[in-house]
Amino acid sequence: MSLIPMNTLVIVAHEDNTRLWVHKSIEDTVTTSPDYVINKGEYQILYFGGIGVSSDDQIYLISNKRVYGYQNMAGQNGSPAKQAMMLVNGINPLASNKIDGIYNIEDIASTKFEMSLKILTSTDAELILNGEDASVYSPLREEIIGREDFSWYYFDNNDLGSILPLGPDKRLTIESSGPVYGQYYGYNSVQGLAGYFFAYSDFDKDGITDADDLDDDNDGILDVWEGDTDTDGDGFLNRYDLDSDGDGCMTRRRQGIQTKTITAY
Incomplete structure (x- = not known):
């Protein structure tokens, strides 16, 4: 042995x-x-x-x-x-x-x-x-x-x-x-x-597990764009973080995105 x-x-x-x-x-x-x-x-x-x-x-x-x-x-x-x-x-x-x-x-x-x-x-x-x-x-x-x-x-x-x-x-x-x-x-x-x-998580509770969800936090920005970095160091990866840089402005607002619709700013 x-x-x-x-x-x-x-x-x-x-x-x-x-x-x-x-x-x-x-x-x-x-x-x-x-x-x-x-x-x-x-x-x-x-x-x-x-x-x-x-x-x-x-x-x-x-x-x-x-x-x-x-x-x-x-x-x-x-x-x-x-x-x-x-x-x-x-x-x-x-x-x-x-x-x-x-x-x-x-x-x-x-x-x-x-x-x-x-x-x-x-x-x-x-x-x-x-x-x-x-x-x-x-x-x-x-x-x-x-x-x-x-x-x-x-x-x-x-x-x-x-x-x-x-x-x-x-x-x-x-x-x-x-x-x-x-x-x-x-x-x-x-x-x-x-x-x-x-069990797989479903961060945005949309019925699609994060493993299959193209937008885990439902902020209108695809996960492939946000990536697995944690820009503001708050413990949430950008793909889960509604305010990725911690400046108090929601990421979807800063990017000109409202309910998954791109608008002109």
Whole structure:
């Protein structure tokens, strides 16, 4: 059995000169050199824990450009590795607060798995699982280092044994008072299983998810024009920001756009 840690994060760069900061706040990236720099197609393996980090159970990463993140997982300690791999989505403060109808994660293709569930949401959020207040299970909770407004909550296999039957066909619905993400992982003998769930956001509530919406904030300016920069540094990308430069004048007004109609100024 390999002594190399099997629970790792693999970050793949989409563009050259991609800078990576680990367990740093967004403010720290202004004055702190990146921990790693990788180019398009290159990857960096990150390990849980490390010098100056108080937790072995999380990795918080900030990058200056888009990246792909994959988590390798290997189930039960002290036994042959049960490898699983999943794509991990980045934190989006505008993400949905509900994930609905996750299939029975304990029973996959008629195979019973020993499962655990981690949920990422706002710190001290009101969390509801299949209609029941999650606090009755006294889940483990840990704030994200570098992003303390988010925390993960851990539910073990015994908790899931009580939570899943509350849903139809043991499906799982996760609701929160903040943006929410769900991650499950487990094993059966030498088999490993992992999955990651989140619901797409719809910022302007027009019934079209942001992934498919050409104008996420409905300001009349296409997202491809506004881009993924945050001009005024208020935490909202320009494609979500109705006042992209923070001057108090709505972007659509400044551009001469009224209800998606271009007018002469």
